[in-house]
Amino acid sequence: xxxSSGKTYMSTSNSSAGWKAGDAAADQFPVGLRVLVVDxxxxxxxxxxxxxxxxxxxxxxxxxxxxxxxMLRENKSGFDVVISDVHMPDMDGFKLLxxxxxxxxxxxxxxxxxxxxxxxxxxxxxxxxxxLIKPVRIEALKNIWQxxxxxxxxxxxxFEQSGSVExxxxxxxxxxxxxxxxxxxxxxxxxxxxxxxxxDETDERDDTSSLKKPRVVWSVELHQQFVAAVNQLGxxxxxxxxxxxxxxxxxxxxxxxxxxxxxxxxxxxxLSGVSQHPSSLNNSFMSPQEATFGPLSxxxxxxxxTLAATGQLPAQSLVTLQAAGLGRPTxxxxxxxxxxxxxxxxxxxxxxxxxxxxxxxxxxxKQMNLLHGIPTTMExxxxxxxxxxxxxxxxxxxxxxxxxSQSSQNNPxxxxxxxxxxxxxxxxxxxxxxxxxxxSPMGQPILSNGIAAxxxxxxxxxxxxxxxxYNPVSQTSSMLNFxxxxxxxxxxxxxxxxSTPGISSLTPKVAFQEDVNSxxxxxxxxxxxxxxxxxxxxxxxxxxxxxxxxxxFDASQHSNSLxxxxxxxxxxxxxxxxxxGQVNGQNRxxxxxxKAMFSSGDSTGxxxxxxxxxxxxxxxxxxxxxVKSETPTxxxxxxxxxxxxxxxxxKQQDAIAPAEHxxxxxxxxxxxxxx
Amino acid sequence: MARRMLDASNQxxxxxxxxxxxxxxxxxxxxxxxxxxxxxxxxxxxxxDQGYLDEPFIQLEELQDDASPNxxxxxxxxxxxxxxxxxxxxxxxxxxxxIDFDKLDDYMHQFKGSSSSIRAKxxxxxxxxxxxxxxAENAEGCMRSFQQVKQDYAILRRKLEVYLxxxxxxxxxxxA
Numbered sequence: 001x002x003x004s005s006g007k008t009y010m011s012t013s014n015s016s017a018g019w020k021a022g023d024a025a026a027d028q029f030p031v032g033l034r035v036l037v038v039d040x041x042x043x044x045x046x047x048x049x050x051x052x053x054x055x056x057x058x059x060x061x062x063x064x065x066x067x068x069x070x071m072l073r074e075n076k077s078g079f080d081v082v083i084s085d086v087h088m089p090d091m092d093g094f095k096l097l098x099x100x101x102x103x104x105x106x107x108x109x110x111x112x113x114x115x116x117x118x119x120x121x122x123x124x125x126x127x128x129x130x131x132l133i134k135p136v137r138i139e140a141l142k143n144i145w146q147x148x149x150x151x152x153x154x155x156x157x158x159f160e161q162s163g164s165v166e167x168x169x170x171x172x173x174x175x176x177x178x179x180x181x182x183x184x185x186x187x188x189x190x191x192x193x194x195x196x197x198x199x200d201e202t203d204e205r206d207d208t209s210s211l212k213k214p215r216v217v218w219s220v221e222l223h224q225q226f227v228a229a230v231n232q233l234g235x236x237x238x239x240x241x242x243x244x245x246x247x248x249x250x251x252x253x254x255x256x257x258x259x260x261x262x263x264x265x266x267x268x269x270x271l272s273g274v275s276q277h278p279s280s281l282n283n284s285f286m287s288p289q290e291a292t293f294g295p296l297s298x299x300x301x302x303x304x305x306t307l308a309a310t311g312q313l314p315a316q317s318l319v320t321l322q323a324a325g326l327g328r329p330t331x332x333x334x335x336x337x338x339x340x341x342x343x344x345x346x347x348x349x350x351x352x353x354x355x356x357x358x359x360x361x362x363x364x365x366k367q368m369n370l371l372h373g374i375p376t377t378m379e380x381x382x383x384x385x386x387x388x389x390x391x392x393x394x395x396x397x398x399x400x401x402x403x404x405s406q407s408s409q410n411n412p413x414x415x416x417x418x419x420x421x422x423x424x425x426x427x428x429x430x431x432x433x434x435x436x437x438x439x440s441p442m443g444q445p446i447l448s449n450g451i452a453a454x455x456x457x458x459x460x461x462x463x464x465x466x467x468x469x470y471n472p473v474s475q476t477s478s479m480l481n482f483x484x485x486x487x488x489x490x491x492x493x494x495x496x497x498x499s500t501p502g503i504s505s506l507t508p509k510v511a512f513q514e515d516v517n518s519x520x521x522x523x524x525x526x527x528x529x530x531x532x533x534x535x536x537x538x539x540x541x542x543x544x545x546x547x548x549x550x551x552x553f554d555a556s557q558h559s560n561s562l563x564x565x566x567x568x569x570x571x572x573x574x575x576x577x578x579x580x581g582q583v584n585g586q587n588r589x590x591x592x593x594x595k596a597m598f599s600s601g602d603s604t605g606x607x608x609x610x611x612x613x614x615x616x617x618x619x620x621x622x623x624x625x626x627v628k629s630e631t632p633t634x635x636x637x638x639x640x641x642x643x644x645x646x647x648x649x650x651k652q653q654d655a656i657a658p659a660e661h662x663x664x665x666x667x668x669x670x671x672x673x674x675x
Numbered sequence: 676m677a678r679r680m681l682d683a684s685n686q687x688x689x690x691x692x693x694x695x696x697x698x699x700x701x702x703x704x705x706x707x708x709x710x711x712x713x714x715x716x717x718x719x720x721x722x723x724d725q726g727y728l729d730e731p732f733i734q735l736e737e738l739q740d741d742a743s744p745n746x747x748x749x750x751x752x753x754x755x756x757x758x759x760x761x762x763x764x765x766x767x768x769x770x771x772x773x774i775d776f777d778k779l780d781d782y783m784h785q786f787k788g789s790s791s792s793i794r795a796k797x798x799x800x801x802x803x804x805x806x807x808x809x810x811a812e813n814a815e816g817c818m819r820s821f822q823q824v825k826q827d828y829a830i831l832r833r834k835l836e837v838y839l840x841x842x843x844x845x846x847x848x849x850x851a
Contacts, residue, residue, distance in 0.1 A: 041785060043754045044792040050738045050746060087784055113788040135791040138734060 030145030031056045034078065038068040038096065039085035039111075044134065048083065051138040065091035069099060076104055080148045083132075086112035086119060094126045098270070101127045102263060107147040111136055127262070158256045218260060222249065226260060235268070708845075715841035718834075732794040747842070751835055754793045761786040762825065769814075769821060779817065780809045790828075798827045 035057045039045045045061050052059040060079070062068040065088050072079060082100055086093035097108045110123040111132035123131040129147040132140050218226070229246035230238040240258035247257070739746035765782045768775055787802035801824045808816030 041757065041788050041792065043750060043757055043789045046750055046753055047735065047738070047792050050743065053742075054738060054740075085788075087781075087788070113784065113791050134788050135794055138738075 030148070033057045033145050033148065034080045035059050035144070036068060036071065036079045036082045037061045037084075038065055038082065038088070038093075039063065040088045040090075041085065044085070044136075048136060048141070051136070051141050054138060055142050057141075064088070065093070065096045069096065072100060072104055072106070079106060081107045081109065081144055083109045083111060083144070086110050086114065086123070094122055094128075097123075097126050097128055098266060102267070105151075107151050109144060109147065127266075154255065154259075158253055158259075222247075222252075223260075225249065226257070226264070230261070230264070235265075711841070712845045715838070715845045718838050718841050721834075735794060744846075748839055750793060751839060754789055755832065758786060758789050758828065761789070762828065765821060769818060774814050774817075776809050776812050776817075780806055783809060786824075795831050798824060798831055801827055 035052050037045060037048050037052065037059060039048065040063050042063065045063060049059045049061045060071070062071065065084070068082070068084070072082070084093050084096055088096075093110055093112075097110065100106055100108050107129040108127070109130040109132060110128040111134060112119060113134040115133045120131050129151070130144070225247045226243065229243045232246060233239075233242055238261065240254045240261055243261065244252060244254050244257045735750060736747055743749070761782055765779060765786070768779045768782060783802055783805050787799055787806070790798040790802060801820065805817060805820040805824055808820050
């Protein structure tokens, strides 16, 4: 398809002369437009395919939404436009529409035999670029290229305007973890891929970006700023113009903010709306990004709040966690949400923790403390399952955060995330501190914290994880799993863990994992860390068994110093792709997480992150979140900043609640999330 | 009644068609060939005139080309399989007690989508009527409407088959 930036489009559908944007290999736009058609009706599908072929488009047909999504995820830039039926047995067409919009940001055209106003309106609100009534005429299909051009044009405009932002982000991303950034950029899809993939993707993405899609890269940092601005204004009053002013980012346009806000709102809405769907774990995870900003939603909200309250989860972390947890409205986020989510988060976290902590083992004590804080909060939350996870997370966080300051931050995050899970066990100490990030998406983040705590002992994490408190861990793992289904790579890549600031980074990742499966795309941010988990957990959203999480903790264990680990963890967790900006900020609060979520492009901690990731990965591989579910007491009472995290998360949650998470993490790079 | 007459006329056409075919086998003459095509065209026209097929059906025919010479045939076959399944489901849902109107509506929506894709106007319209009864949860109305749908569908099928056969024959004879 024509990659040209499409400045000058020719409108002939079949014209070969088309339009040469000065490109020698100019495409004969729209000839060769790559269309993906999704419809369960075979008759209609065949007719559409034939018609599209007649228009000289390249057609791929699919009769199931899930298949289509995985196809899209596998090859993010392999299609230019998607045509989908509204009425499908396995997945609602509008849901698919949302996923695609968030993860890949491709133009989607809806179609149906139903021409009722209500349905068409739904298409509009969900972001469809067009709505066709069946029977579809070939004339209607001839012009679908206009949507592709239009979108590119808008992106290009944004790109140009925010070139600096993007560039920077892009750099970060590339260096860091391609996963994250790529996901962010390309709809978070990339995050699911492992780092190596990420790199490839990043490159590809960059090329693609430069060629075709000049998108604003919403790095984690940027996103954080965005979220902060939104929170400041109040989600209801947040208008693009004011947000833009508050953010004060050069090169960012009102349009960028507007579209981002739209996504964010969808994301939030989804988080709050879907928090009770166990199956929707994926959904919640879907948006790693959401995790960051998403209202950690019920699940998270509850836990996070507690965590926040108990632990000092930095508000940000809390938010992140929430976001993470909430990630997808699908209810995963809800704290009580299906534990699965939580678990995912936790599992996610755990792995994360591992990374950071693993390295450092640091202070088991500390770690425990971290969890301490969390579990307490968590308990109340229904995260029964989370316990374990949370614990693990907590431990993880702890570990990660054990370093102390960092932990606090992390923990909060983790705690939050792990909240559901950690609930009781692990998080006793809210000091999870470190892993906090992990949780976010899943709400499990807390787990990381808790896990972190336990993680310190990492070695024993495995066991811990199994411990009741480790539920979170499993969750995380599930979370991780999902983030990208594929993923083991989960977005985790982008864990901005960088600065252990808060477990948040970890959590986010975790959360994503879960979504990954479903379509974490959005949450890419968080997932990064989950990638690791994913691998481990591989879609075991329900694996509370810390097994999944295992990695998180271990990871944390490894690191000797929490601080250091945190960084790692941050990086690792946060992003599997996170640009580790976070790593630096040890005490980064949830922001780290959020950042991570956004874009693994966090540069700072990249290195660490990378390492961390590695470790994390390895840890995760263990499959068991070793998050030692050591009793909550493990949580270090260190000032992990859990409270901060929690508060951050909580705050965010509140603020974000209404927003729907429509966070298309294109180009989100996990920059250092301002803690 | 009108339908029967139409059928009769169709059958008449069919008869002619077969006669022509047989004569063709004996000795293909251009005239025969033309006649076949002519008849195919008539048949087709009657299908349209009687409202079984939409003018848009031509769009489907136009899609057929060298790359997919049997496109219409394939599409129609697909339609048969899919719609048969849907009809069965609807039947089953209508006969179960209590009637699940949501599911019914669901099936009918799918069926409507299929038949509209194939540009079967009459059947599609009847589907809409059915869905109205369905949303009003009028079981009686649904049953009646469904009977009509089934009838229209059966006729459509028959005609389509004949028509396609004619087309095939004409194509074959052309090659000869």
